[in-house]
Amino acid sequence: MRTKNTSRPKVNIVTLGCSKNLVDSENLITQLKANQFEVSHESARDDAQVIIVNTCGFIEQAKQESIDTILRFIDAKEDGVIDKLYVTGCLSHRYRDELEAEMPQVDAFFGTMELPRILKTLGADYKHELLGERIITTPTHTAFMKISEGCNRPCAFCAIPLMRGKHVSKSMEDIVTEAGNLVKNGVKEIVLIAQDLTYYGLDLYGKRNLADLLKRISDVPELAWIRLQYAYPSQFPEDILPVMRERANICNYLDMPLQHGADAMLKAMRRGITADRTQALIDTIRGEVPGIALRTTMITGFPGETGAHHQEMMDFIEKNRFERLGVFPYSHEENTAAYNQPDDVPQEVKEARADEIMALQQGISFELNEPKVGQSMKVLFDRKEGQYFIGRTEHDSPEVDNEVLVDARNHFVRLGDFADITITQADAFDLYGEPKA
Secondary structure: OOOOOHHHHHHHHOOOOHHHHHHHHHHHHHHHOOOOOEEEEEOOOOOOEEEEEEEOOHHHHHHHHHHHHHHHHHHHHHHOOOEEEEEEHHHHHHHHHHHHHHOOOOEEOOOOHHHHHHHHHHOOOOOOOOOOOOOOOOOOOOEEEOOOOOOOOOOOOHHHHHHHOEEEOOOOOOOOOOOHHHHHHOOOOOEEEEHHHHHHHHHHHHOHHHHHHHHHHOOHHHHHOEEEEEOOOOOOOOOOHHHHHHHOEEEEEEEEEEEEOOOOHHOOOOOOHHHHHHHHHHHHHHHOOOEEEEEEEEEEOOOOHHHHHHHHHHHHHHHHHHOOEEEOOOOOOOHHHHHOOOOOOOOOHHHHHHHHHHHHHHHHHHHHHHHHOOEEEEEEEEOOOOEEEEEEEEOOOOOOOEEEEEOOOOOOOOOOOOEEEEEEEOOOOEEEEOOOO
């Protein structure tokens, strides 16, 4: 049993889910440290008196991981290892009443937009002067940066609006200030994130303003890479394309989840776009930004998906040969539009279709990687793992995309810095190389 003390308790924050949750945790860490709290992020040591679990509630697998994590810390509290347990984030926002009834051992539950209330509960003040200041938990050369909260899109499968609310853009001034502060603290790559980047500005400025925002962020001195994640294909703001092409520090990379390649499924998913219009957009993007890497995400097993629909998606993927691709089996989420439809594709079929898509993508990725052998590529190095230094090209986002490996037994590169790497070997999802002589 830990002995009590009268000083501020040590806090450990555990983050589950996406990069948007990570940014929320980083803002909480920043506020607590400004209030003289000792704070760790996902510490493996059992020396914190207070645990804050930042949950994900997006799909069933993520919800289960969040629940399992909470239960683990409930056990730790009952064993006297920790004193207080708080839960925040998407799962907590969406299911607060149910969680409070089923987990009375948790000291308090908070929603996704309740940072000031969390601080007040811990006896801390919300410090408005920290706007744009953030302690990052990723490697110090890379940071995620949210440009908006919430989403106005009507996608039938998605519960994000239930947890994050309607789209709210941050002002350009605040975003540019935050970008400048991150760069001053050593960040070289900023990954712009939102549930829908392409909606940016409509609520604040009366028009889609992502192009102007990109220009202003691109002008931040010493910012080497700007990366765009989570664009929506319907009503895509094509005026960003010449900006991406002309600005050297905007990566030739776009993460645009398309979800399906069959018209019937796109309509059922309420995506607001057809396969033909999607194809035209892909062709426009690749024509306007030569050499761009397109990352997308697909969903298998949406209600009503037949084998023929799945084959249409396979054909769509094979035709477009996406540089990066991920896939998720459909998760039947309460209070979404699709929840009223029967979840009629068996789980094993969803997973088999997802496996088939990834097998196709593995072959495409290998065929795209093979010609890179012998090329020199600019690589940002993130970490050393085992015998390899591991980094990424401008075509790869942290944690989800391909990597470049350099044998540390024979070569040295500086972590957090760029190096020109000659590619010597390629496999399906990674490249191997050595520093250019």
